[in-house]
């Protein structure tokens with residue numbers, strides 16, 4: 001699929017037709033995330049994929065209620081985390097820039113977008129979710145304390161083709177010098 005079409009046509013999907021997504025597909029999608037740039041190639045994002053029916057139901061119950069409703073039928077979930085204290089700082093934890101640990105989430109976001117585009121190319125819709133019960137998900141997936149949970153990504157068969165939410169005009173967001 002042409003990259004430009006993928007970028008333009010990918011949408012956040014909030015209605016899914018039931019499907020299952022297997023481990024091989026998850027690996028393909030996560031590999032696309034792994035190919036994203038990261039601070040000094042530190043590759044700090046980590047991925048927790050949930051594909052079993054029981055696991056998906058449990059994970060959905062730990063999302064904000066509106067996200068739980070929106071992801072009924074999704075084929076898989078990928079919880080992304082970032083290893084703390086490695087991006088944007090030296091080995092003693094001293095930050096190099098005003099963004100301090102902001103590059104941790106930056107790395108994670110780059111990986112996430114690659115995964116959404118790969119999923120779209122493979123025929124799957126996706127939804128990034130930033131609202132969930134952090135403590136409960138950490139416990140359920142045994143996420144260690146040296147990682148911050150960032151987003152939960154739902155993947156599945158689109159049961160809706162939403163229009164693109166309006167984007168700001170280029171002149172509003174771009175200054176060229």
Ligand SMILES: Cc1cc2nc3c(=O)[nH]c(=O)nc-3n(C[C@H](O)[C@H](O)[C@H](O)COP(=O)(O)O)c2cc1C
Nearest residue numbers: 010011012014067070127128129130131151164165
């Ligand atoms: C960090 C982040 C968190 C988000 N959290 C949610 C969420 O909790 N629930 C939801 O339905 N959409 C969520 N979204 C999706 C955005 O609302 C969506 O990307 C935006 O409206 C643009 O629509 P599009 O993705 O179709 O281009 C999130 C997106 C990002 C990047």
